[in-house]
Amino acid sequence: xxxxxxxxxxxxxxxxxxxxxxxxxxxxxxxxxxxxxxxxxxxxxxxxxxxxxxxxxxxxxxxxxxxxxxxxxxxxxxxxxxxxxxxxxxxxxxxxxxxxxxxxxxxxxxxxxxxxxxxxxxxxxxxxxxxxxxxxxxxxxxxxxxxxxxxxxxxxxxxxxxxxxxxxxxxxxxxxxxxxx
Amino acid sequence: xxxxxxxxxxxxxxxxxxxxxxxxxxxxxxxxxxxxxxxxxxxxxxxxxxxxxxxxxxxxxxxxxxxxxxxxxxxxxxxxxxxxxxxxxxxxxxxxxxxxxxxxxxxxxxxxxxxxxxxxxxxxxxxxxxxxxxxxxxxxxxxxxxxxxxxxxxxxxxxxxxxxxxxxxxxxxxxxxxxxxxxxxxxxxxxxxxxxxxxxxxxxxxxxxxxxxxxxxxxxxxxxxxxxxxxxxxxxxxxxxxxxxxxxxxxxxxxxxxxxxxxxxxxxxxxxxxxxxxxxxxxxxxxxxxxxxxxxxxxxxxxxxxxxxxxxxxxxxxxxxxxxxxxxxxxxxxxxxxxxxxxxxxxxxxxxxxxxxxxxxxxxxxxxxxxxxxxxxxxxxx
Numbered sequence: 001x002x003x004x005x006x007x008x009x010x011x012x013x014x015x016x017x018x019x020x021x022x023x024x025x026x027x028x029x030x031x032x033x034x035x036x037x038x039x040x041x042x043x044x045x046x047x048x049x050x051x052x053x054x055x056x057x058x059x060x061x062x063x064x065x066x067x068x069x070x071x072x073x074x075x076x077x078x079x080x081x082x083x084x085x086x087x088x089x090x091x092x093x094x095x096x097x098x099x100x101x102x103x104x105x106x107x108x109x110x111x112x113x114x115x116x117x118x119x120x121x122x123x124x125x126x127x128x129x130x131x132x133x134x135x136x137x138x139x140x141x142x143x144x145x146x147x148x149x150x151x152x153x154x155x156x157x158x159x160x161x162x163x164x165x166x167x168x169x170x171x172x173x174x175x176x177x178x179x180x181x
Numbered sequence: 182x183x184x185x186x187x188x189x190x191x192x193x194x195x196x197x198x199x200x201x202x203x204x205x206x207x208x209x210x211x212x213x214x215x216x217x218x219x220x221x222x223x224x225x226x227x228x229x230x231x232x233x234x235x236x237x238x239x240x241x242x243x244x245x246x247x248x249x250x251x252x253x254x255x256x257x258x259x260x261x262x263x264x265x266x267x268x269x270x271x272x273x274x275x276x277x278x279x280x281x282x283x284x285x286x287x288x289x290x291x292x293x294x295x296x297x298x299x300x301x302x303x304x305x306x307x308x309x310x311x312x313x314x315x316x317x318x319x320x321x322x323x324x325x326x327x328x329x330x331x332x333x334x335x336x337x338x339x340x341x342x343x344x345x346x347x348x349x350x351x352x353x354x355x356x357x358x359x360x361x362x363x364x365x366x367x368x369x370x371x372x373x374x375x376x377x378x379x380x381x382x383x384x385x386x387x388x389x390x391x392x393x394x395x396x397x398x399x400x401x402x403x404x405x406x407x408x409x410x411x412x413x414x415x416x417x418x419x420x421x422x423x424x425x426x427x428x429x430x431x432x433x434x435x436x437x438x439x440x441x442x443x444x445x446x447x448x449x450x451x452x453x454x455x456x457x458x459x460x461x462x463x464x465x466x467x468x469x470x471x472x473x474x475x476x477x478x479x480x481x482x483x484x485x486x487x488x489x490x491x492x493x494x495x496x497x498x499x500x501x502x503x504x505x506x507x508x509x510x511x512x513x514x515x516x517x518x519x520x521x522x523x524x525x526x527x528x529x530x531x532x533x534x535x536x537x538x539x540x541x542x543x544x545x546x547x548x549x550x551x552x553x554x555x556x557x558x559x560x561x562x563x
Contacts, residue, residue, distance in 0.1 A: 021359060025188040028361045035188070038358040041213070041298035062473040063548055064358050064466075 003057040004143050005066035008133070009083050010075030012050045015130030020052040022152045023134055023144065027056045030148035036064045049079040056143055071141060072108070073133060074100055075115075092140060096133070111140065111179050118171060128168035135169040139176020146173045185364040191355040192217035192259075194326040194362045195285060196225060198333025199257050201365070202372060204283075205231035206254040208245035210238050210264060213297045214353040215287035218259035239264035243271035243284070250280050251410065253375060253401035255337055259285035262304050263294055265311065272346055273312030274412045276435065279389070279397060281340035281375075283333070285349040287356040288465075290543050299543030300353040302465055305520040308348045309494050315432060317439035319446060320348040320494040324468040326362040329355060331370065332448065332491055338373040339446060343438055344397055350493060352516070354466035354545050375399060382406070389431075390417040395438060439495050447497035450489040453479060454504050457486030459555065461538075462501065462525055463514035464490040466545055471514045473548040474555075485555075493521065498528040505529040510558055514538045516546055 006023075008016040017039050024035035039052040053066040070091040074080035080100045087093055089107040098116040119125070119132050131153070138146055149169055157165050189197070195218055199207075207226055209219045219235065226233040232249075236242040239260050246256035260268065265286045275282055288304045290296025304311075308320040319339050323329040329351065336347040378398035380386045382405035391397055400406040409419035414431055416422045439446065452475050454460060463471040468489040475487045488504050490497065505511045505525070511534055513522040519537045526532035538554040540546035553563045 021188075024359060028188045029186060034361065036358055036360045038354070041353075041357065061360075062469040062476065063545075064354065064360075064469060065545060065547075067547065 003055065003059075003061075004071065004141065005069045005088070006054045006056075006071040006073070006137070007051060007066050007069040007083060007086065008054070008073045008075075009049055009051045009079035010073075011078065012048065014050070014075050015127070016050055016073070016075060016133070017052045019130040019134040020054045022131075022149060022156060023137070024054050024056065025156075026144050026148035026152045030151050031144050033058060033144070034061055036061045038064050049076070049082045051079070051083065071137065073137060075129070075133065077101065094133070094136060094140065096129075113175050113179060115172065115175070118175065119168060122171055123164050123167055125164055128164050131165045132168040132172035132175075135172020135174075136176035136179070137172075139173040139178075140180050146170075185366070187362045187364060188359055189326065189362050190217055190357055190359050191326050191329050191351060192287065192357070193221055194329040195259070195333050195349065195351065195356075196221040197362065197364055198330035199283070199337070200225060200229065201330070201370070202334045202337035203255045203374070204257050204337070205229075206246065206249040206256045207231070207258065208234045208236050208242045208249070208256075209258045209260065210236050210242050212239075212261045212264050214289055214356045215259045215261050215264075215285060217356070218285060218287070239267035240271065243268040243275075246282050247271055247275050247278075247280050250275075250282050251278075251402040253377075253399075253404070255281075255341075255375075257283040257285065257337075259287065261287050261289045261297075262291040262301075262307070265304060265307060269307075269311040269313075273314065273316065275346045276312065276316045276318065277412050278410050279344040279435075280346070281344055282346050283336045283340055283349060284346055285351065288350060288352040290541075296543045298353070300466060300516060300545055301541065301543065302350075302352055302467065302516040303520070303541070304350060305493055305515075305517065308350055315436065317345075317436045318348060318494055319343070319345060319439060319492070320350050321448065321492050322350045322465045323491060324355060324465055324472075324489060326355075326360050328491065330362060330364070334370050334372070335448065338371075341373040341375055342396075343442070344399070345439065348494075350465070352465045354469075377401070378406070380406070387417045388419045389415060391434070395434075443495040443497060444499055446492055446495060447500055448491035449497060449500055450491065451486070451504070452489070453484075453486035454488060455486070456484055457508050458484040459486070459510045459512060460505060460508035461485065461487045461512050461514055461551070462490065462505075462521070463487065464493065464521065465516075467514045467516055470546050470548050470551060474551050477548065478552075490521070496524045496528065501525055501528040502530065505535075509534065510555075511535045512538050512551070512555060512558065514546065514551055516540050
C-alpha cells in the first residue's frame with residue numbers, strides 16, 4: 001500500500017473530523033498500519049470550512065499534515081471552493097451532489113455521489129452522513145477494510161446508534177465500490 | 182487488536198505517561214491547546230484514587246501543586262503560554278524550596294494571548310528564564326506520542342531525583358494530533374520514588390541538609406516532622422537567612438545540582454549524524470519536519486543528519502558541540518525567532534556555520550521550508 005494522504009472537509013457539525021478519527025483509528029488498531037490525524041482548531045472548526053487531515057501508511061509518518069492530499073472529500077460548497085485546488089494531480093476528489101456544485105476542472109478524478117440523498121432515502125437520519133461518506137471513501141480507495149471501521153464504530157458509537165451507523169457505512173461502501181468499478 | 186495500543190492525541194499521551202509515573206494530584210485551569218490534559222485527568226485521576234482540582238487560575242494551580250508535592254504527592258499542572266506566565270512566581274518558589282513538580286506548557290503563539298489554536302515554540306526561553314533570579318531548571322520536549330509518554334515519565338523521575346520543577350514544553354501540533362501510542366507494561370520504565378528521610382519522628386530533621394551524594398531527603402509536610410519552608414534564602418533548617426555564606430552556598434547548590442549533571446539529564450536522538458555534512462538540530466513538532474527531510478534526502482545521496490533534542494534545559498552543550506564539529510552546516514529548525522539557535526551558537530566551536538530555519542506564523546514548518554532555506558545557505562538558490 002502506498003502512502004494515502006487524505007483531507008476531509010465540510011462544515012462544523014457534519015462530523016468530518018469524527019469520520020477522520022474513526023478511519024485513522026481503524027487503520028492503527030485493526031490493520032496494524034501507521035496513521036496520523038490532525039485538524040484545524042479555532043473559529044473555522046465551528047461552522048465555516050472545517051478541515052481534517054489523515055495520513056495512512058505502512059511506514060513511519062513524520063510530517064503530519066496532508067498538504068497535497070491524494071484523496072479530498074468536500075461536503076459543502078464553501079469547503080469545495082476553499083480546498084479543491086490543494087489536491088495532488090491525479091488524485092481523487094469526492095463531493096456530495098446535494099451540497100456541492102463542482103465548477104472548475106482539476107487534474108483529479110472527480111466522483112460526485114448523492115450521499116445525502118441516499119442517506120435520507122434509506123436511513124432517514126442526516127447525522128450518519130459522515131459515516132456514509134467514510135464508507136464511500138473506503139469503497140473507492142480500499143485503504144482499510146469496512147470491517148475495521150465497523151469495529152471502531154462498535155467501540156465509539158453509543159449502542160442505540162450503532163445500527164444506523166453500520167447501515168450508513170454499508171451504504172457508503174456500496175456507493176464507493178460502484179463508483180470505482 | 183494488539184494489547185496496550187491506543188490511538189490518541191499527544192495531550193492524552195502526556196496524561197498516560199503521568200499516570201504511569203504515579204501522578205496522584207493535578208491542579209489546573211484549562212487553556213487551549215493544553216485543555217485535553219485537564220479534561221482526561223479529571224476523568225482518570227479519581228478512578229485511581231488521585232485528586233483533580235480545577236482551580237480559579239494558573240497562579241493558584243501552581244501553588245496548589247507545590248503544596249501537594251510537599252505533603253508527599255507526585256504532582257503536575259498543565260497550561261499554555263499565558264498561563265505559564267502566571268505560574269512563574271510559584272515556579273521560582275518551587276526552585277528555591279526544592280519541591281519536585283511537573284509543569285506542562287503546550288505551546289501556542291505568543292506573546293500575550295497570541296494565537297490560541299496555532300503552533301509555536303516561543304516559550305523555550307521562558308522555560309529557562311521566566312522566573313526571576315539566578316536559577317537552573319529542567320525543560321524537556323518530544324516530537325511523537327511515544328516520546329511524549331516517555332518524557333513525561335522522565336520528567337517525574339528527574340523532578341524526584343533532583344528535587345526540582347521540570348517543565349514539559351510540548352506544542353499545539355504534538356498536543357492535538359492523533360497517532361499510535363503503545364502503553365508500556367508496568368515496570369518496563371523504571372520509576373523514581375520520593376526520597377524520604379530516615380530520621381525518626383520526634384528527632385530533629387534538617388530539610389535542607391544534603392546527604393553525602395548531595396541529595397536532600399524529604400519529609401511529608403504535616404507528617405512526622407515540623408520544619409519551615411520559605412522562598413527566602415534559608416539555612417539547613419529551612420529558616421530565612423541573609424548570611425552571605427548561606428546565600429552563596431544555597432545558590433551554588435541550586436545551580437550545581439542540575440548544571441553538573443547536564444550530561445546525565447540530556448535526552449536526545451540521533452539520525453544519520455555520523456557522516457552528516459549538514460546537521461539539522463531540532464525538537465518537538467519541528468523535528469518531525471526535519472526528520473522528514475533527512476529520510477527523504479538520504480536516499481538521494483545528500484549527507485544530511487538530525488540531532489533531535491529532548492532535553493532543552495540544561496542545554497546539552499557537550500552533545501551539541503561534539504556533533505556539530507564535523508558538519509559544514511548546522512541548521513537549527515524551530516518555530517520561533519531563534520531561541521535554541523542562540524544556545525547552539527554558544528555551544529559550538531564555530532558559530533558562523535550555524536543557521537536558522539524557522540517559521541513563526543502559526544503554521545507548522547514544512548519539509549519544503551527547511552529544504553528551501555538549506556538550498557539558499559548552500560548557494561543553490563530555491
